[in-house]
Structure formats: C-alpha cells, structure tokens
Amino acid sequence: MTTMLSDAEFDELCEQTWDTGQLIREAHRAMARTPPLVRLWANPADPAQGLLLRGIAADSSSGKFPFKKNRAGTGTLKLRGDHFLARWLMTIPNNPAAKKNVVISVDHMGGRIRWSGLLKHWRFTKDKDGIRFLEATFVDDLQFLSYLLAPPNPALPLGLFQFPRVFTLLGPTIWAASMTIWLNLWRFQGNWWNLPDDPFDFSQWTEAHNMNTWQVIIKAPTFFNDPSLPTLLAARMDPIDKVIEDAIDDAQVVIRYRRIFTVDGEVSGVPGVNNPRNGVLELSLHDRSGYYEDTGTGTTGTVLDGFKRSIAQFASGFIETVDVFVSDDQTLTPPEYYLKKWFGVVPSHPWIVLRDSEWSNIEASDLSWGPAGPVQIVVGGQNEFADSAIELAIQAAGNMIGYFFLGGFSSAGDMAATVIMPLLRGTVLAWNNFKSGARAINLGWVHLMEMYQSGANNAWTISAVMAIRTGMLATADESASKMRMSAGAPYYPGLHMLTGDRVAHSIEGMTDSITTDPLFVNQIEEMNLAWDAEQDAPHDYEITAGTGKALMTQAERSSRLMSKAMATLQNIGVSLV
Structure with a gap:
C-alpha cells in the first residue's frame, strides 16, 4: 500500500533531494579542484616493511602523467633544484646503502584514480634564468608485464627442461590472460625452481609461496564467471604484454593496476592476500566496453x-x-x-x-x-604438415621403386626427397587468404586490394585465422x-x-x-x-x-608490428597453433 504525499510534503522532499544533490556536486567540485597528491616512496633495507614514504611533492613545478589503455605511459615530475626530494634523488647514485628503485604515486579525485610507476632517470638542468631544476621521468607500473616472460611450461625449470615447445591456453579472455600472468608471477616470485632475491635469507625460502610477500599480485575471475570473448593464447618465452596484446585488444578488455598502500588503510581485493606489504602492485582485467555482451x-x-x-x-x-x-x-x-x-x-x-x-x-x-583499408588479407608462407606429407610420399615411392627396379637399392626415395623438397617446400597449401565482400561493397568500386599480415608462419592453423582477424581489425x-x-x-x-x-x-x-x-x-x-x-x-x-589505427600508413603499421615479428622468429620448430 502506497502513501500519498501532500503538496507540502512533496515540495519538502524535492527540496531535500535538491540540497543533497548540491552537496554531492560541491564535493565533486572540491575533489576536482584539489591538486594531485604526488608522493615518492623508497625501497627499505628490509623488504618485509614494504615501501617507505619519502616525501610529498606538494610544490612541484610541473607534472604530466598519462593513463593509457593497456600500454605503459611515461610520466614526468619537475622539481626545483633545492627541493628536498630533488636533493634526495640526486644522492641515490652515490649512496651505497640506498636502494636504487624509487616509486611514485599520483592520486587525484580523492584517491579514486592513481598513477604509479618506477623511476627511469632524472636530469638536473639550468634554464636561461639560471634556475636549476630536476626533472624525473617515471614509467608506469604496466611495464611489469613487459618484463615478465611466458616460457613454454612455467612449472618446469627454464634451464633444464621445457615441454611442450609452446605454451597454450584456451578460455575466456580475462581468465586466460589473468591465468597466464599469475602462473608466471608464481614461477618468479614463488621461487619455483628459482633462487630468491637473497638466498641467504631463510625467510625468503619459507615464505616464497605466501602471496602476502609478493610485490605483484593479480585479481581474476573464475573460469565459469568470465563472460568475456573466448581466445587462445600461445607463447614461447615471449613477454607477457605481447602474449595477451591481441587477445585483450580483440575482446576490448582493459588492464587496470593499483598500488595498495596499507599505511592509508587500503586492503587488497585478491582472495588470500589479507596482509600484503605496503605498496604491493595489484593487477586486474576488466571488460569495460560491453561490445560482446548479450545486452549489447x-x-x-x-x-x-x-x-x-x-x-x-x-x-x-x-x-x-x-x-x-x-x-x-x-x-x-x-x-x-x-x-x-x-x-x-x-x-x-x-x-x-x-x-x-x-x-x-x-x-x-x-x-x-x-x-577501411584493403579488402583481402593474406597470411602464411609455409605448411609444415603438407611439406611433411609430401616428403614422406616422395621417400616411400622412391624407396619402393629403388627396391624393386634398382636391385634392392632402398635409399633412392631419401635422395630424391633431398633434391626435390627444397623446390616444393612452402608451395602446397602454404597460404590463406580472406576477402571481405561486405567491405568491398561498402568502400565502392575503387578500393585497396590486399595486404600480407604477419603473425602466422603456418597456413591453415588456428594462428592463421587469428592473424587474418587481426589484419581485418587493424585495417577497419x-x-x-x-x-x-x-x-x-x-x-x-x-x-x-x-x-x-x-x-x-x-x-x-x-x-x-x-x-x-x-x-x-x-x-x-x-x-x-x-x-x-x-x-x-x-x-x-x-x-x-x-585509436585511429585506420589512419596509419602501411609503413607505420609495419613498424608497429616489428616487435611482434621479432618475437615470432623465436618460435622455431613445429607449432600447432
């Protein structure tokens, strides 16, 4: 049963709602007007303490900190030469006891948004007026994914045995990417087949599998609770960011990071990490686009x-x-x-x-x-399965002919295969091509025709289909x-x-x-x-x-794919994906 309000009560309720809204808007304006909170953190001698606050750069001369989607950004902080934090930064190189890595955090909107990263370098300069400044450059914490490799098997020792040749993982994008990251965080920080940072510190051996001691952790959904686009990840000692790059791009998934400062009362969202060290880096992946959701x-x-x-x-x-x-x-x-x-x-x-x-x-x-760009994408260049079948057929036929017609000479097929195969290798079923009729009709009679997309050595494989899709998306x-x-x-x-x-x-x-x-x-x-x-x-x-990728020229696109091509060259041998 609903209660009807009188006109006076309704007017009073509207006025209260308006006043509440005004208070919220004023709070937002106050947060937006408040300058960013810039803090520098030092690594302590005892890792168990976590990061130690060195100071607040409340009076910096300038700063620039970009938040980039799925890419590490470079931030700069400019301080006067006589600033106490500038003086401290300049003492680090010649101080044997000082830990060299410095962490910066930049909070805004009441700490709801945070930029953090490691010091890359600093420059001490003097301008035309004779005023000295120190300009410190930092790279944000997404760079940790660039400096973590994905070996074929994270559970086996790198220098002793790695089977299978290629790491593969099939599943929803967020779960698969998160699992790939976690396996290698566990491999490196859990000291599984690795020595700890200080082998003579017994506690680093005993606490290796305790995620509360890790410097990087990741929050991930379960396999069945992840509605993101299915994908297939493959790697052979490639950097993690390159392994997951195409998959998260395709699924329009975004990587988020945040350093958890327990000294501010913050807590981790990773299950089992109840007492992390101050300044632990927490990674997570999110589908913020909704492009592939059932509701659109x-x-x-x-x-x-x-x-x-x-x-x-x-x-x-x-x-x-x-x-x-x-x-x-x-x-x-x-x-x-x-x-x-x-x-x-x-x-x-x-x-x-x-x-x-x-x-x-x-x-x-x-x-x-x-x-959009060209209407046809071509991939491949070889087909190891077809080449192996042809070589086997030549060897079998030649050996049989030699055995029955050349007095029992059973190596004729091997000799023939050695001579013939260099001419046939990479000629049979070696290429895939896909032409988009819809794109051709949409562009009109005059349109670019085709382009070669790298990323798939073997034609007619799963990676060939993925490379074609990558080429279509890159030229959309x-x-x-x-x-x-x-x-x-x-x-x-x-x-x-x-x-x-x-x-x-x-x-x-x-x-x-x-x-x-x-x-x-x-x-x-x-x-x-x-x-x-x-x-x-x-x-x-x-x-x-x-992104505006469609505005890139072919030369720019080739340059962007160079790092991926170099990584692909490492995958020598038979690869099923």
Whole structure:
C-alpha cells in the first residue's frame, strides 16, 4: 500500500533531494579542484616493511602523467633544484646503502584514480634564468608485464627442461590472460625452481609461496564467471604484454593496476592476500566496453536521439563482426545508476556524452575518421604438415621403386626427397587468404586490394585465422576523438570515467543543426593529467577516445608490428597453433 504525499510534503522532499544533490556536486567540485597528491616512496633495507614514504611533492613545478589503455605511459615530475626530494634523488647514485628503485604515486579525485610507476632517470638542468631544476621521468607500473616472460611450461625449470615447445591456453579472455600472468608471477616470485632475491635469507625460502610477500599480485575471475570473448593464447618465452596484446585488444578488455598502500588503510581485493606489504602492485582485467555482451552497448547515435544500442555478432568464419541494432528496452536500464555513491559507466548502457559547445568544459577538440583499408588479407608462407606429407610420399615411392627396379637399392626415395623438397617446400597449401565482400561493397568500386599480415608462419592453423582477424581489425574504419577538458563539471575524469570506458563525443558545427550532430562512441584510450605552475596552468585532463589505427600508413603499421615479428622468429620448430 502506497502513501500519498501532500503538496507540502512533496515540495519538502524535492527540496531535500535538491540540497543533497548540491552537496554531492560541491564535493565533486572540491575533489576536482584539489591538486594531485604526488608522493615518492623508497625501497627499505628490509623488504618485509614494504615501501617507505619519502616525501610529498606538494610544490612541484610541473607534472604530466598519462593513463593509457593497456600500454605503459611515461610520466614526468619537475622539481626545483633545492627541493628536498630533488636533493634526495640526486644522492641515490652515490649512496651505497640506498636502494636504487624509487616509486611514485599520483592520486587525484580523492584517491579514486592513481598513477604509479618506477623511476627511469632524472636530469638536473639550468634554464636561461639560471634556475636549476630536476626533472624525473617515471614509467608506469604496466611495464611489469613487459618484463615478465611466458616460457613454454612455467612449472618446469627454464634451464633444464621445457615441454611442450609452446605454451597454450584456451578460455575466456580475462581468465586466460589473468591465468597466464599469475602462473608466471608464481614461477618468479614463488621461487619455483628459482633462487630468491637473497638466498641467504631463510625467510625468503619459507615464505616464497605466501602471496602476502609478493610485490605483484593479480585479481581474476573464475573460469565459469568470465563472460568475456573466448581466445587462445600461445607463447614461447615471449613477454607477457605481447602474449595477451591481441587477445585483450580483440575482446576490448582493459588492464587496470593499483598500488595498495596499507599505511592509508587500503586492503587488497585478491582472495588470500589479507596482509600484503605496503605498496604491493595489484593487477586486474576488466571488460569495460560491453561490445560482446548479450545486452549489447551503445555504438552510435545523435545528439537528439541519444545512443543506439547494438549487439556484435560474428560472421564469415569468426573473422568479421557485424552490429545488429536492438530496441532500447528501458527494462534493461542498469540498477547501478540508481545506487547512492556509485560512479562510473555500465558498459551495456554508456551515458556520458562529451558535447563540444560553449557551455561545456571542453576547451579544445579534434576529430578524425578514416575508411577501411584493403579488402583481402593474406597470411602464411609455409605448411609444415603438407611439406611433411609430401616428403614422406616422395621417400616411400622412391624407396619402393629403388627396391624393386634398382636391385634392392632402398635409399633412392631419401635422395630424391633431398633434391626435390627444397623446390616444393612452402608451395602446397602454404597460404590463406580472406576477402571481405561486405567491405568491398561498402568502400565502392575503387578500393585497396590486399595486404600480407604477419603473425602466422603456418597456413591453415588456428594462428592463421587469428592473424587474418587481426589484419581485418587493424585495417577497419575507425574514428578517433581528442579533447582537452578542464577539471570541472559535469563529468570528472577519474570519478565518472576511466580508460577503457565507452563514451560519446560530438563536434559542434558538423551539421547545420546541433540536434543532428552525430555521436562518435569510442573507448577512452588515454587520459593525460598535467599541470604547470611556471605557465600558471592548473591541473586538467586531456582525453583521447578511439585509436585511429585506420589512419596509419602501411609503413607505420609495419613498424608497429616489428616487435611482434621479432618475437615470432623465436618460435622455431613445429607449432600447432
């Protein structure tokens, strides 16, 4: 039974709701106006203590710290030469007792968003006015995945025996990538077949399998609770970031990291890690796009009509995807948007539209778009299975002919195979090609024809299909938007949106009427937090949404794939994937 409110009671309730909203908005404005909290942490002599706070750089001259999606960013902090933290940093090289690695943490929006990383180098300079500065460069903590290898078998000793030749793992993307990372964190930090950092410290032997002592941990879902896109991971002593790069890109999964500072009362979200050391690095993977969810997500729209939701479905042998538009059934409206103190973006129903207008906090914007590339992708170059079958057939036929017609000479087939096979190797079933008829029709009569995609040595294998899909995605039409936002309402980076979240962006002036301006919906690729006291520039964010890969030339694309090609050359021998 519902109780009807009188007009006076209803007015009072509305006024209370308005006042509560005003308090929340003022709290958000206060968090946004508060300068970032920059802290430097030192490694202690006793690892059990965790990181030790060395100082707060509250009066830095400038700083720039980019949050990049699935890529390690490089941040810079500029301090006066006489700053106590600058003096400390300059003493480290000549201090034998000092631990050389320095950790930085940059907190904003009340600590809801945090950038952290290791010192790469510092420079001590003097400007034209004779003022000395120290500029320290840091690389964020995603770099740990670049310096962790994936051997064929993490459970076996590297220098003694590694079977099978290639590490493979099939499963949902988030679970598979997380399991690959955890296995190798366990291999390295658990001292399984490895010596501890200090072999003479007995506690490092006995506590090796206690994750509370690890410097890097990972939070992951169970196999059956992971709805992300299935994938196949393969590695043979490759860096972890390269192993999972294509899979998480394809599934539109984002890697998040956060150092847990127990001195601030923070706790770990990893089960079993109840008493971690201060400053432990916690990794996690999230599907923030909702692109492959059953309920779909916003992919396009207009300023007047809002988002149009679509469901991604596979076509053409799991190589291409098509967007099937669905009705915007409000019964699917996520309940999170009605919860108190809940902030963020539900992937299935994005809500943030960054409008380029004189009333918004977007100070500058840039939008780029490029059509798709070639319509056909070619992969392969060899087929070890076909070559082996042909060589076996030549040997068998030649040996039989030699035995019956050459007086029992049974090596004729081996000799023939030695002469003939160099001419036939890599000629039979050695290539795969896929042509997208839909792309050709969409581009028109004049279109680029084909390109070779590296990443699959053997044709007609699983890796060949994955390489074709990679080539199609890399040359798909894409838009990229870039905007500079002041730290103000209504959307606060770090509170309402993070890297990987799906947001929309409109550009004023694209059409004659502002109500028909199209919405470009992309994932946030980078959020750059920067400030410069010398130029009297307060802290604000520069946000980049969308990748714009389609704008790359073939030379740029080849350069980007060079590191992956070099890693592929290590996989010499028979590879089933």
